[in-house]
Amino acid sequence: MNADISSSRSTRDWQAADAAHFLHPFTDFQSLARKGARIITRGENVYLWDSDGHRIFDAMSGLWCVNVGYGQQALIDAAARQMQQLPFYNAFFQTATPPAIQLAELLAEVTPPQFQHVFFSGSGSEGNDTVVRMVRRYWDLLGQPERQVIVSRKNAYHGSTMAGASLGGMAAMHAQGGLPIPGIVHIEQPHWYQVGREMTPEAFGVHAAGWLEEKLLELGPEKVAAFIGEPVQGAGGVIVPPDSYWPEIQRICDKYGVLLVSDEVICGFGRTGHWFGCERFGSRPDLMTFAKGVTSGYVPLGGVMVGERIAKVLIEQGGEFEHGYTYSGHPVACVVGVENIRLIQQLKLVERVRDETGPRLAKLYASLRDHPLVGHAETCGLMGAIQLVKDKSDGTLFPSELEVGMVCRGHCFGNGLIMRAVGDRMIVAPPLVTTAEQIDELGRLIAMCLDKTWADVK
Ligand code: PLP
Secondary structure, three states: OOOOHHHHOOHHHHHHHHHHHOOOOOOOHHHHHHHOOOOEEEEEEOEEEEOOOOEEEEOOHHHHOOOOOEOOHHHHHHHHHHHHHOOOOOOOOOOOOHHHHHHHHHHHHHOOOOEEEEEEEOOHHHHHHHHHHHHHHHHHHOOOOOOOEEEEEOOOOOOOOHHHHHHOOOHHHHOOOOOOOOOEEEEOOOOHHHHOOOOOHHHHHHHHHHHHHHHHHHHOHHHEEEEEEOOOEOOOOOEOOOOOHHHHHHHHHHHHOOEEEEEOOOOOOOOOOOOOHHHHHOOOOOEEEEOHHHOOOOOOOEEEEEEHHHHHHHHHHOOOOOOOOOOOOOHHHHHHHHHHHHHHHHOOHHHHHHHHHHHHHHHHHHHHOOOOOEEEEEEOOOOEEEEEOOEOOOOEOOOHHHOHHHHHHHHHHHOOEEOEEEOOEEEEOOOOOOOHHHHHHHHHHHHHHHHHHHHHHO
16 A cells, blocks of 8 residues: 555645646636645545644535545445456447446436436536537437527536536636537526515526526527526525426426436435435436536546437437547446445435435524524525525625625634535535434534624624
8 A cells, every 4th residue: 555645745835836736626826826725635424634634524525526425435445446457448439348337227227217328428517518419419310400509597507618617607607718609598597585585486486487488489499409407506506496496497398399408416316315306306307417426526427317218319310429538437437336326325315315314404504594694594405505694684695895705614614614605605515424413513513603704794
C-alpha cells in the first residue's frame, strides 16, 4: 500500500500548490487564491476531515452523490478486484464487459418498467448531451426531422458541457461562451415561494405547468422534440414543485406528443424516498438521465435510461448511432454501480428515507420555520432548503450585496457543517445512510449556524 499522501505536506503547502496549478470548477480563481482552498483528506460515514484535523458533517453528500456514505468496503473491494482483472475495455466495435452488462440488467430492474435499455456515459453532463442527440435522432427516424426544439426551465441545472449548460437555465452560465446553443428554449420554474404565493401550491403547480403548454403553442408543437426537467431542481436551490405540477406536465407532453425527459442525476437512487424522482411526483418519462448516486460518486459514471418507445425505433430503424464515449460502460465504474445498488437494496435506504429519515428531516424543517431568519423551509426525502429572509412577515429578501447566504455558509464551515448557499437559500442533501440520530445532530448544527448568522445581520 502507498502511504497516505495527505499528511506529506502542511495545509499551507497544499494551498500554495493548489493556487499555483489547479483551476477549480465554478470558482472565482482570485478569491480562492486569496483565501486558500479547504483541503479535504478523509471521509467516513457522513463525516469528512480536513487537513487540519477538523471533523465536518457533510450534509451535501460530496456534491449530491455520496449516498451510501464514505468508506463502504464492498464498493472499494469491487473496484480493486475489477482493476486487477480488467481495468478498462471499451464498449465500441461490438464488444462488452460483464460489469457493464450486469449493471445494464440491474438498472432495468430498479428503474420504472418502461426502461429496459441504458446508454452509459461518464457524467451527468454527457448523459444530457446524449439526450439531445438521441431525441433528435428519434424524431429524424420517425420522419419528423422538424421536431428539434427542447424545452427546459430557467434556473435548471443539467450540466456544464455545451449542451448540458444550454439545457440548464442558469443565466450566469449562458452569459459565458455563447450559450444556449440553438434549439433550446426555457420556461419559468415552478417556484411557489418566489412567485406563486398568492395561489395555493396545488393551483400554482397547474398554473406553472401551463407555461409549457403556452410555449408549445408559441413554437408550434410539431417543432418540439422534448421537455426536460429535474423532478426537484437541485442546484437551483432545492425547489420542490407542488404535487400537481408533474402530472400536469405529463398530460401536456402526452397531448402534444412531446417526449418527457426526467433528469434524475440528483433525484435518482433514493434521494426523494423513492427509487426515482419521477416515481415520487407521478410522471412517466421517456428518457431518464442519471449519474452521481449510481455509484455514490466513488467513481465517475452516468447515463441515460432509454424508454422502449425510443429504444425500439433506435434499434429496429436506426442503423449506427454515431455517438459514444471512451468511458461508456467503464468496467470499474460499472462494478461499483452494481455493488452500490445492491447496498442500497440491502440497507433498505430508499425505504429508510421514505419512512424514517425523510419524515424526521421534514419535522426538523417545520420547526425551523419559527426562526426569525427563516422565511420558508421545505424538504423532499433527504433534500432540504431554507430561505433566509430579512422580514419573515412578508418574505422580503436581504439585499443581495449583503451575501447573507455566504455569511451563513461561513458559520457552517466554521462549526463543522457543510451546507450550501444558493443565493440566500441554504440547502442540504445528506447521505442516505444518515441515521435518525444524525438528522437530530444536523438539526442542532443548522440551528446554531442560523443563530450565529442572525446575530450578524439583525
Ligand atoms: N443534471 C443535474 C440535475 C445535476 O445536478 C448535475 C450536476 O450537478 C448534472 C446534470 C451534471 O452532472 P455532471 O456534473 O456529472 O456532469
